[in-house]
Amino acid sequence: MSFFSKKPKETVSVTYVSHNGAVREVAVPVENTVMEGAVANNIEGIVAECGGSCMCATCHVYVDEAFLGQLEPIAENEEEMLGNTAAPRQANSRLACQLKLTKALNGLRVTTPPNQQ
């Protein structure tokens, strides 16, 4: 496709664990979001209806505790949307579209909830 970027990209490894334990480890370009990584790799537990505009809360994930401290803090928009997720919010709940990948997040592990809608 004409609009595809042709530059080789630096990637980090992200592991998506489904609610029933299925594990997928994929390479996602740095600067992309955890949501974009899921969509590009057909990770089923993430819907991302609004395409990352923080408007739908269908990209809810539970972040592995080991990485929680390395994430950007939750902004107000995300905080409000997290109050509106289909599956229960937990202390490690985040919206995948608000999690931009950095090199430091290599190996990030997230679990998708049983439902997003």
Next chain:
Amino acid sequence: MDGAGRAGVVIAGAGQSGFQAAFSLRTEGYDGPITLIGDEPHIPYQRPPLSKDFMAGKMDPDSLPLRPESFYEAQRIELRMGERIEAIETAGRAVVLASGERLPFDSLILATGARNRRLTVPGAELPGVCYLRSVDEAVAIQERLEAARRVVIIGGGFIGLEMAAIAAAQGREVVVVEAQSRVMPRVVAPVISAFFQETHEARGVRFAFNAAVTELRGAASVEFAHLSDGSMYAAELVVVGIGVVPNMELAARAGLEVGNGIRVDEYLETGAPGIYAIGDCAWHPNRFAGGLARIESVQNGVDQARCVAATIAGKRAPYDAVPWFWTDQFDLKLQMAGLSSGFDEVVVRGEAASRRFSVFYFREGKLLAVDSINRPGDHLVARKLLVAGVEITGAEAGDPGFDLKTAAASRT
């Protein structure tokens, strides 16, 4: 539902709604053949970023497709891009492609979307006069924008203002020409128009209100825009954002009823059983509009696709989702819930000066819609209030001490 050995579902148009219909058919358990046909050369992609992060160069272009190509194979969705449906045989239950190929269907979902309304003034065909709907058009604008110093934007709606914000942020001289007296005139209250106008002006965008373009002039490409008020602006790039027209000719030729789109009932079904219309092309009964409406938004396309997919999978239910929409301009996010047209009372919650406020729209005391600027909590509560039909008064909406969340929870 077992669809083996049957003609299956054909989806006409592979945009946001067509894609979602295919996707939702599978998640609803439909097991028969699905064929998704679109006349653009690219696999289905999102349009909202085209006038936002993609246009601004802040998005990985590879993230534009709604799903990667491998998705369609894995879900057994036959994707036929670059193909145009020319005719529908309603009695014969088949569509005919431009190539002459005939594809039978059990159910047909029309998701043909809309196309940009074209400018018809002299000079409108000059190179440098651009429209924005497809990714190819977005790339063409990006290339022109890079070389341009001055940009004229025709139309002060969402797309015009999003483009203005990006061009201004990139240091271009921007003029927005709007036929009415304020920005986004058909969709937001004057207080919001004024707020957005001020924000744009503070970043250097200029406005020509109550004016129309009468002629575009230039030698090899566009150089000047002449307006009805006699003024003239130099521009290397003109972006036209004056609304869209629904793609309904295919339906009309097949004898289906059309008006402001393809006419459907509350199940989003046309007069021909098993033929549905969804998304930007669908003229449907909408309780939030208090009548028939055609809505251009991701929410509308996605929720209508889900509704029809459920019906086809055997879980028939009328369409009844709360409309919501957003626009990003500079650092502002405007979130809209409900449909405000026909309002007779407007209540502001918060202060415009604080750059965080919401506007509640009422008609005869009934809440119609809420527009929120940098107040995402209000937006979410509004969606809940509207879906449940919770009554709140204007006085309550305007009282900062009144807890909307509690009202939404306790009055349902």
